[in-house]
Amino acid sequence: SDVYKRQEYMGFSSQPNPFGSLRKNLQVGGKSYDYFSLPDLKDPRLERLPYSIRVLLESAIRNCDEFSIKGRDVEKILNWEKTATQSVEIPFLPARVILQDFTGVPAVVDLAAMRDAVVRLGGDPTKINPLCPVDLVIDHSVQADSAKRPDSLDRNEEIEFKRNYERFQFLKWGSKAFKNFLIVPPGSGIVHQVNLEFLGRVVFKQDNLLYPDSLVGTDSHTTMINGLGIVGWGVGGIEAEAVMLGQVISMVLPEVVGFRLTGKLRQHVTSTDLVLTITQILRKRGVVGKFVEFFGAGCNNLSLADRATISNMAPEYGATMGFFAVDDNTLDYLRLTGRTDEHIETVKQYLQSQNLFRKYDGSQKDPVFTGDILELDLSTVEPCLSGPKRPQDRVLLSHMKNDFSNCLTNATGFKGFGVAKEKQSTAAQVTIDGETNEVKHGAVVIAAITSCTNTSNPDAMMAAGLLAKKAVELGLKVKSYVKTTLSPGSNVVTRYFNETGVQKYLEKLGFYTAGYGCMTCIGNSGEIDEKLNDVINKQDLVAAAVLSGNRNFEARIHPSVKANYLASPALVVAYALAGRVDIDFDKEPIGKGNNGQDVFLKDIWPSRDEVARITTGSIKPEQFKEIYGTIDTGRSRWNDLKVNSDQIYTWNPESTYIKEPPFFQNLSLDPPGFPTIKGAYCLCYLGDSVTTDHISPAGNIAKNSPAGRYLQERGVNKDDFNSYGSRRGNFEIMERGTFANTRIINKLVDKVGPQTVHIPSGKVMDIYDAADAYQKDGKSLIVLAGTEYGSGSSRDWAAKGPFLQGVKAVIAQSFERIHRSNLVGMGILPLEFLAGQSAETLNLTGKEVFDIEVPKDIKVQQDIVVRTSTGEKFITKCRIDTDVEIEYYRHGGILPYVLRNLIKS
Numbered sequence: 001s002d003v004y005k006r007q008e009y010m011g012f013s014s015q016p017n018p019f020g021s022l023r024k025n026l027q028v029g030g031k032s033y034d035y036f037s038l039p040d041l042k043d044p045r046l047e048r049l050p051y052s053i054r055v056l057l058e059s060a061i062r063n064c065d066e067f068s069i070k071g072r073d074v075e076k077i078l079n080w081e082k083t084a085t086q087s088v089e090i091p092f093l094p095a096r097v098i099l100q101d102f103t104g105v106p107a108v109v110d111l112a113a114m115r116d117a118v119v120r121l122g123g124d125p126t127k128i129n130p131l132c133p134v135d136l137v138i139d140h141s142v143q144a145d146s147a148k149r150p151d152s153l154d155r156n157e158e159i160e161f162k163r164n165y166e167r168f169q170f171l172k173w174g175s176k177a178f179k180n181f182l183i184v185p186p187g188s189g190i191v192h193q194v195n196l197e198f199l200g201r202v203v204f205k206q207d208n209l210l211y212p213d214s215l216v217g218t219d220s221h222t223t224m225i226n227g228l229g230i231v232g233w234g235v236g237g238i239e240a241e242a243v244m245l246g247q248v249i250s251m252v253l254p255e256v257v258g259f260r261l262t263g264k265l266r267q268h269v270t271s272t273d274l275v276l277t278i279t280q281i282l283r284k285r286g287v288v289g290k291f292v293e294f295f296g297a298g299c300n301n302l303s304l305a306d307r308a309t310i311s312n313m314a315p316e317y318g319a320t321m322g323f324f325a326v327d328d329n330t331l332d333y334l335r336l337t338g339r340t341d342e343h344i345e346t347v348k349q350y351l352q353s354q355n356l357f358r359k360y361d362g363s364q365k366d367p368v369f370t371g372d373i374l375e376l377d378l379s380t381v382e383p384c385l386s387g388p389k390r391p392q393d394r395v396l397l398s399h400m401k402n403d404f405s406n407c408l409t410n411a412t413g414f415k416g417f418g419v420a421k422e423k424q425s426t427a428a429q430v431t432i433d434g435e436t437n438e439v440k441h442g443a444v445v446i447a448a449i450t451s452c453t454n455t456s457n458p459d460a461m462m463a464a465g466l467l468a469k470k471a472v473e474l475g476l477k478v479k480s481y482v483k484t485t486l487s488p489g490s491n492v493v494t495r496y497f498n499e500t501g502v503q504k505y506l507e508k509l510g511f512y513t514a515g516y517g518c519m520t521c522i523g524n525s526g527e528i529d530e531k532l533n534d535v536i537n538k539q540d541l542v543a544a545a546v547l548s549g550n551r552n553f554e555a556r557i558h559p560s561v562k563a564n565y566l567a568s569p570a571l572v573v574a575y576a577l578a579g580r581v582d583i584d585f586d587k588e589p590i591g592k593g594n595n596g597q598d599v600f601l602k603d604i605w606p607s608r609d610e611v612a613r614i615t616t617g618s619i620k621p622e623q624f625k626e627i628y629g630t631i632d633t634g635r636s637r638w639n640d641l642k643v644n645s646d647q648i649y650t651w652n653p654e655s656t657y658i659k660e661p662p663f664f665q666n667l668s669l670d671p672p673g674f675p676t677i678k679g680a681y682c683l684c685y686l687g688d689s690v691t692t693d694h695i696s697p698a699g700n701i702a703k704n705s706p707a708g709r710y711l712q713e714r715g716v717n718k719d720d721f722n723s724y725g726s727r728r729g730n731f732e733i734m735e736r737g738t739f740a741n742t743r744i745i746n747k748l749v750d751k752v753g754p755q756t757v758h759i760p761s762g763k764v765m766d767i768y769d770a771a772d773a774y775q776k777d778g779k780s781l782i783v784l785a786g787t788e789y790g791s792g793s794s795r796d797w798a799a800k801g802p803f804l805q806g807v808k809a810v811i812a813q814s815f816e817r818i819h820r821s822n823l824v825g826m827g828i829l830p831l832e833f834l835a836g837q838s839a840e841t842l843n844l845t846g847k848e849v850f851d852i853e854v855p856k857d858i859k860v861q862q863d864i865v866v867r868t869s870t871g872e873k874f875i876t877k878c879r880i881d882t883d884v885e886i887e888y889y890r891h892g893g894i895l896p897y898v899l900r901n902l903i904k905s
Contacts, residue, residue, distance in 0.1 A: 018071050019061045026210065026353060028346045035210040036062045038354050045078050047355065050256040050367045051325035052291050053080050054356055055212045055231040056092055062211055063093045068248045076253060081368055084255045087861075089882040091248040094214045094232070095204050096133040097240050100191040102140040102522075102698060102725040103218035105167055106796060107237045108174040109661060109729045111244075112649040114899055117664035123903045125647055130180040130244040135199050136171065137184040137191035140698075141726055142515035144448075144485045144526035149512060152485075156515045157187060161637045163722045166657040167729060173643040185634030189516050191217070192224040192452040193489030196308055197337045198628040200228050202326060203347045210350045216240055216249065220315035220793050220818065221550060224452060227308030228333070229326030229358075234315065236822035237796035242894050245902070250884035254320055256291040257282075258369030261298030263379040267607040271306040271460055272548065272568035274378065275313050275453070276386045276394050282317035283392040285374060289817050292319045293369065298378045299324065299360040304333035305457035312453045313550050315792075316391040320817060325358035326351050338624035387565035388544070389414050389554050390689070397571070401584040404442055404563070408542060414689070417542050417562060428535045435480040437579075439535060439543070445528050446545035446561060447478075447576035448485045448520035449511060449569045454548040455489035458496065458615045463606050464569035465502025466614065470604035471577055472505045475594030479579040481532050484510035487519040495623045500614055509576065521549030522793075523556050523699035524723065536560050546575040553693050553792060555743035559700065574601055656714055658729040662804075663893075669900060671891040677808045677829070677852035680780040681759050683771055684739055685747040685839065685846030690785055691792035692819060694741045696734065696801050698725035698793075705754070706736035706768040728797055731804060738801030739767040748846050759847055771805035781805065782850055784839045785812035790819025799826040809852055811866065811876060813838050824885045825894040829854065831864060831876035842874050858886060 024037040038046055038058055049057065057077045063069050069091045076088050099107060115125035141164045146155040161168065168186070175183040184194055201213040215232040216222065222234040235249070243249060259282075265274060282292060294310065302310075307324045314322040324330075326347070334344050351357040358364065383397040388407055393415060395403045408424055410416025419441065427440035439445075454460045478484060486506060488494055494513060497503040506512075518524065525545070527533070536543045537560055544563040545552075548571075552564035565581060575581060578590050589598035633639070644650075651660045686694075701707050701721040710732060711721055724740075727733040739746075740754045748757045749764055757763070758770040760777070774781055783802065789812035790798060799822035802810070809829040823830045829852070833839070839846070849869035855862070860880060867873045880886055891897035 015066045017064050018066065019064055019074070022061060026350060028349050029342055033205065033208055033210045033346070035350060035354070043078055045081070047365065048368045049080055050291070050293050050369060051356060051358060052231055052256060052293055052321060052323040053077065055214060056090070058212055058354065059093055059214060060090065069093065080253065083253055084370060087881070088253045089250060090253045092251055093248045094132070094216045094243060095211065096135070096213070096215045097130070097244055098191060098195055098199065098215055098217040098222060099134065099136040099240065100140050100219050101136065101138040101167070101171065102728055103237045103796060104136040105171065105729040106800070107218065107241050108171060109658060110241055110663065110895060111178065112174070113660050113664050114895070115648055116660065117667050117899060118903060119648065121667070121669065121903050127902055128245070129178055131246045132244065133180050133182070134244055135182045135184065137188065137194050138168070138171065138186045139190045139517040140522060140524070141167070141186060142517040142519060143524040143723070144487070144514045144519050147483050147485045147512070147514055147526065148510040150507070152512045152514045157635070157637065160186060160515070163720065164726055166655055167726065168638065169641050169643055170649070170658050170729065172641050173649065176643060176645050177647055177649070182632060184631055185638040187516050187635050188631055189488070189490035190452040190455070190518055191219060192221050192312065193456040194631070195225050196228060196456055197490055197492065197624060198631065200225055200230055202229060202330070202334065203350050205346070210346070212356065216243055218796070221312050221452065223314035223321055224308050224312035224456070226311035226314065226321050226323045227304060229324060229330050231321065231323070233320050234818055236799065236818055236825060238799070238822055238825035238894055242898050245898050247898055250882040252289065252881055254289060254291045255370035256293050257285065257287050257319070257371065258366070258373040259292055259294045260296035260373055260375045261294055261302070261378060262296055262375065263298055263377040264301040265378045265381060265608065267609060268605060269381050269383060269608070270463060270568040270570065271309045271457055272454055273383050274306070274381050275310050276384050276566065277381050278310055278376065279313055279317040279386070279392055280394040281374060281376065282319065287317060287319040290319055290370070291321045291323060292317070293323045293325070295360060295366060297360060297362060298376070299327070300329070301378060303459065304329055305459065309453055309457055309460070313391070316550060326356065327358045327360060336619065336621060338621040338628065383571070385546070385565045385567045385571065387552050388563035389552065391550060391552060391566055398584070398586060401582050404582045407563070408441055419542060423540070426539050426541065428539050430481055430532050430535050432480040432529050432532060437479050437481055439481055439532065439541065441542045442563070442580045442582040443541065443543050444482055444546055444575050444579055444581060445532060445536070445543045446483050446520065446525055446547065446558060447572050448487070448525065448545070448547040448549070449572050450485065450487045450519050450547050451521035451549035452489040453550045454569050455487070455493055458619050459608070459611050460548070460569050461493055461497070462500065462502065462611050462615050464573050465497060465500065465506055466606040466611060467570045467573050467604050468509050468511065469502055469505040470606070471573070472508045474599050474604065476577050476591045476599055478509050478576045481529065482510070482576050482579055483525070483528050484576050485514040485520060486511040487515050487517060488513065489516070491516060491627045492623050495627065496619050500618045509573065511573070520547050520557060521551065522725070523558070525558050528558065528560065533560050544581045546572050546581065548572050551792065553691050555741055556693050556699065559742055570605070656711060656716055656730060656733070657727055659731055661731045663895065664899060667896060667899065669903065671896070671900065674854050674856060674858055674890055675808060677780055677854060680782045680808060680850045680852065681774060682748070682784055682846040682848070682850070683774070683781040683805065683807060684756055684767065684783050686783065686785040686789070687745060687747070688786035689788045689791055692790055692795040692798040693792055694739070694744045695790065695798040696724070696738055696795050697741045699723055701737070702742065705740055706766050707733050707740065710736055731800070734797045734801050735804040736768045738797070738805055757847070768805065775806045779806070780808045783807055783810045784844060784846055785810060786838060787813040789815050791816040796822055799823050799828060803828055815879060820879055824880055824888055827889060827893040829889070830879040831866070832879050834875055834877060837874065842872070844868070858889070860886065
């Protein structure tokens with residue numbers, strides 16, 4: 001079984017599963033399968049468990065080896081009603097791992113480097129292999145360099161391969177060198193949509209053993225798969241690598257918040273409006289580190305794609321998961337997307353036999369949830385957007401004009417740009433493609449139908465197509481300064497767009513397909529017109545982007561675009577037509593029609609019934625079967641890549657994309673023990689909601705930045721810089737790119753940007769240059785921060801980068817879940833100010849020298865004393881949350897821990 005394979009691989013002593021008596025047989029369609037029966041526990045607590053917790057329970061029972069997963073762990077989960085509020089630690093072994101290429105490349109680089117380390121220490125390099133299925137979808141590399149052209153798709157793919165040739169070649173080598181490793185080539189779609197439509201099993205079949213599909217992924221929005229009834233969430237690349245190598249995840253048994261949905265969405269409301277509403281509600285409740293489980297009769301009125309949209313944005317509402325248990329609706333979706341009848345029947349019978357199959361009609365007794373149950377009547381949801389800087393800042397569509405006007409004048413912050421009164425009417429003329437227009441504050445310069453959040457939802461996408469059709473038929477046009485892009489999450493979207501005839505109408509408005517990838521949602525929006533960019537920056541305009549994405553943090557979408565709004569695909573088209581966000585659609589026309597008549601948004605907005613009539617029958621299983629039947633073969637450019645079949649990677653010293661990282665080069669067989677942190681300087685003094693985009697940006701590399709200078713010194717032209725995200729396989733780039741976001745606010749300096757004060761000299765310099773100077777002098781570093789430090793995408797480089805810069809500890813008011821784990825995984829100590837305290841309340845300036853008293857017998861979440869050179873001392877809470885994390889920290893990180901165990905075995 002998998003248990004014994006893992007024990008042998010990791011050097012564990014094999015012991016029989018104490019729950020072997022629960023192993024039962026299930027006959028499905030003449031085939032015989034085994035499974036571990038939950039009902040045969042004969043424990044009345046089972047039916048009271050939330051469905052998501054039952055999946056954790058099954059995994060613990062099936063994988064129990066009395067070493068990494070013990071019988072007492074099973075009891076902890078069964079006793080969830082009592083233990084969930086006690087921060088009890090449990091192990092979890094997911095069935096598989098999913099990666100995207102930005103985070104996947106450094107993971108594969110680490111695996112290749114680990115093979116080198118094993119060789120240096122006299123071991124077998126082939127021992128470094130994934131034990132579970134690993135799927136890597138290349139979706140983060142393509143950029144919208146070309147837009148509004150019939151050949152944009154091909155041009156962008158050509159540029160993508162030119163920029164990323166080394167990365168793609170390296171990944172293709174990895175697919176041959178490592179076992180259990182599938183690469184989904186570029187141009188196939190977005191990782192979470194491909195996971196939903198193709199990779200998701202719902203139920204696994206392994207050596208005739210059935211068990212629930214589950215996974216972790218190196219992307220925050222891995223949670224989208226929760227809509228399909230699959231337990232899974234985002235982790236850092238560091239933790240994902242450990243899972244690949246047989247390591248269980250150590251996690252705190254979560255509370256589960258119940259969210260009852262009732263009613264039905266009204267005709268003019270979209271699933272995007274719903275998820276933005278839910279995000280705001282759950283943000284107010286506070287669900288960080290918790291599961292959210294949706295139930296109630298309203299679930300029957302949501303399509304599977306609607307549910308996936310809600311699950312997708314779990315990181316935005318702060319939860320670990322947003323879970324919908326499997327029901328008949330789930331089976332219908334599996335059928336629609338081309339899964340076999342045999343598999344669907346196996347899923348149904350297995351889950352029914354395990355009490356894991358849900359009915360949302362009230363005929364089943366609901367499980368117990370944590371605290372008060374939240375409720376939402378779907379009929380009360382209003383059309384809305386979120387922005388201009390955070391996904392939780394919902395704005396009703398009817399309030400957008402006033403809200404943007406207020407944001408202009410509000411003090412600089414999440415809802416303010418601080419524009420002086422005399423500059424609020426600033427405007428300028430810009431001529432693009434022979435068309436002259438006036439641009440002012442609120443001008444929409446990017447309108448992007450993008451992101452798996454919405455492009456996986458046929459109803460949401462078809463609404464955009466029908467709106468475009470009506471707009472074109474009435475003679476509406478998009479102004480030349482609006483960069484319009486369409487980046488579907490899979491090729492299936494293009495198939496049904498063409499079959500229903502809406503693709504040509506979108507193209508008439510400039511929404512040509514630019515690529516099959518994340519694109520604008522992750523900042524790969526490409527450049528806007530150079531003349532327009534100059535006008536925006538010269539006049540200091542608050543230009544806007546409207547996108548159907550899930551993230552709109554400052555400077556993420558485009559460095560010159562300050563206001564970014566999340567919206568449904570249909571509203572993206574609507575705002576592209578309007579050309580501005582300061583419009584009241586109820587009172588102002590969206591444009592002029594063929595005969596000069598005013599056209600209002602209500603004149604072109606399609607109803608939900610109208611959309612459903614088109615999508616029903618136009619989306620067929622054959623489309624999914626055809627598209628995904630050849631998913632691993634790729635396009636011609638991918639197939640033309642030549643790679644060797646060596647088990648050890650040959651590092652190219654001249655490469656600026658792939659370099660052997662230093663993490664394992666001086667690895668000893670014995671762990672270094674707990675570090676001493678004395679005489680540490682503050683590298684950055686940051687505020688609240690500092691995201692991983694601030695810490696480790698994924699977007700463009702500035703010419704005059706440390707990373708830009710590094711590339712120019714090696715003969716790389718500015719046009720070939722590519723992005724930080726695409727160069728994550730080169731630690732020298734990523735170290736220089738740490739804290740390099742142009743919008744980062746460091747309180748040690750007076751202006752916004754990636755600079756700091758080198759305390760000993762008093763000089764202001766780039767953050768990397770200061771870190772380099774500190775390291776040359778042998779000085780340790782810390783970071784001071786506010787609440788929600790590390791929120792946003794799950795980026796391992798947001799921990800690896802500070803580690804390479806010499807950061808030994810981060811002292812913050814609170815941490816985002818994944819980032820806290822990543823810090824521990826890299827041997828960086830996360831410390832939390834006590835409740836009611838902060839750097840400000842303690843009167844810290846950031847210019848002190850810090851001593852942190854790390855005990856030699858450090859315990860989970862214990863108090864740790866910090867002393868400063870001014871004679872002050874304060875108490876912090878150690879955010880090492882589990883006993884296993886203590887071991888990771890003692891070893892200098894999770895990967896050294898795993899590697900030492902492998903070599904010793």
